[in-house]
Amino acid sequence: MGLAKRRRALGYSQERLALILGVDRTTVCRWESGRIAPQPPQRRGLASALEISLPELDALLSPPQCADRSNAGPPRPSTSPDAGDIDEMIRREFLRVLTVSGALAALPTEEAAALTEAAPRETAADFARMNRHLWQVYQMARFKGSVYPVIHDQLATMNEALGENRGSTRPLLSAAADLFQLAGEIAFDGNRNSDAIASYVLAASAGKDAGAYDLWACALVRHAYVEMSEHRYHQAAQLLGAAARLAGRGDSGLSTRHWVASVQAEAYAGLGDLEACERAMDRAEAVRGLSGSSAEGGWLRFDGARLAEERGACYVQLGRLDPAEQALRDALEQTALASGQSYRRRAAALTGLAAIGAKRRDAEQVVTYGREAVGLARASSSGYVARRLRALCDEFGPVSDHRVVELRAEIGSLGTP
Known part of the structure; x- marks a missing residue:
């Protein structure tokens, strides 16, 4: 057997x-x-x-x-359970989209139009709607990797559209850039950083060729997150500087530049620059002044809802524990466990509060918040949450309290997707 x-x-x-x-x-x-x-x-x-x-x-x-x-x-070949195999299939499909779309984009305008003029105009809009739906599924999914096979199918459909000369080139490139950012998010959640970076680089390339500055900027922001997860804050700051310049050329009605600023605040916190961190966070707070819907709904979801959590995380890293604790408690109050994404948000706030307890040598606070975060990590199998908890262990130092020792063991037993 x-x-x-x-x-x-x-x-x-x-x-x-x-x-x-x-x-x-x-x-x-x-x-x-x-x-x-x-x-x-x-x-x-x-x-x-x-x-x-x-x-x-x-x-x-x-x-x-x-x-x-x-x-x-x-x-079905497209639903192979091995994550590495799925990543490779998705990458091949995406490269086909990029190659064919790039070839069409290089043609004289008249020739490219002749290849696509018979296409129904709604084709690109259909891809965009499907992508927004996939982002919603991803947000609600407890197990993020379950979205991978659908991404592969969506890319295959894009390739069929290109093969049949359906749809104009730039919208398809934009749709591919959008979708590959989602693939990168899933890889990053699973602690497959190399796959995530490859996805974001390809997404940035497609966004560039599509002339979609906001998409391009968001791909760089997501790449910066990977760098920060590996404590490469200088490299992250460089990526974010480029993203800020791109966002400045994008749609002023979107929240792209505010999201860039919020992530820049995290990079500056990692570099120990309190003044620059607070300036960036203030720029991010200005998202509340945007009228109407400031988020695209798929690849751009920054609406200021996570600012308390992000500000708290920055202050924890900078050692400003009192304002950090207040911000993270506010974040917990704002978080409802209504979707898979909320598991990640709540766990991040809980881990930050546990880290404050560790810095204060308050074992009770460490264990109270740390155990709840471990429970969320197990419930969601999120590599993102597990990664935050492993970073928490670095704050423990030498401890004698048996509850903290047990918590460290629980965190160490978390699987790495």
């Missing part, structure tokens, strides 16, 4: 077993395929979940395939 067969015998789907163990479904898949082996702490939990001994577990770790057939029909 293989590992997958034992799981199914107990009535578990891959998603259910992953949730029990606090890992991503793709991790379970890779165990079942023999691509990776569970780590020692994971082996004990896996054996317990499967109701077998460790020696029995050893005998189950090399099955021939990993596809989960318990809740699915015939397999």
Whole structure:
């Protein structure tokens, strides 16, 4: 009996077993395929979940395939459960969009128009609407990686449109830039930073070719987030400086330049520059003065709702604990667990409050907020939340309180999607 067969015998789907163990479904898949082996702490939990001994577990770790057939029909190539394979398929589809669209864009205006003049004008608008829907699905999804197969299908549809000469080139490039930013977000949430950066670079390239300055700027902002997650604040600041210049050439009715400013505040906090951080945050606060809908709704969702959380995170990093605590408590009050995105927002605020407790050597505060954040990390399998919690461990230092020691162990057991 293989590992997958034992799981199914107990009535578990891959998603259910992953949730029990606090890992991503793709991790379970890779165990079942023999691509990776569970780590020692994971082996004990896996054996317990499967109701077998460790020696029995050893005998189950090399099955021939990993596809989960318990809740699915015939397999489809575009829904391969391996995240790396999906990333590669998406990248190939996107590069086809970029290559063909770029070729059309290079043609004289008359020739390009001749290739596309028979197309219904709503084609590009349909892609944009579908993209906005996918961003909504992503926002609400507890498991962000579940959106990947739909992204692949959407890119395949774009390629069909290009092959049939349907739709004008620039709108398709804009739609591809939009969609690849979403692919990058999912990769970043899964701690696949190289895939995320590749997605954002390609999105920026498509935004540039489409002449879509706001899209282009947002791709750079997302790239900067990856750099900051690796504490490369100077590199992030450079990207954000370029993004600010692009946003200045974009649509003044959108909140792009305000989002750039809010992320610049985080970069300046990482560099220890309080004055520059507060100036940037003040520029971000000006988003409240925009009339109408300042967010595009898909690739641009900055409306100021997260400013308290972001200001609190900046102050924590700068060591200004009292204003940080007030801002983060305000953020908690504003956060409702109505969508997958709220899990991330609430967990970020909780982790910040736990970090304040660590800096004050207040074990009670550390444990109270830290444990709730761990619960959200397990419920969502979010690499973003797990990453924030691992950074929290750096604040602990040498501790003797057994509750903090246990919390550190819980954080260490979180899976890396």
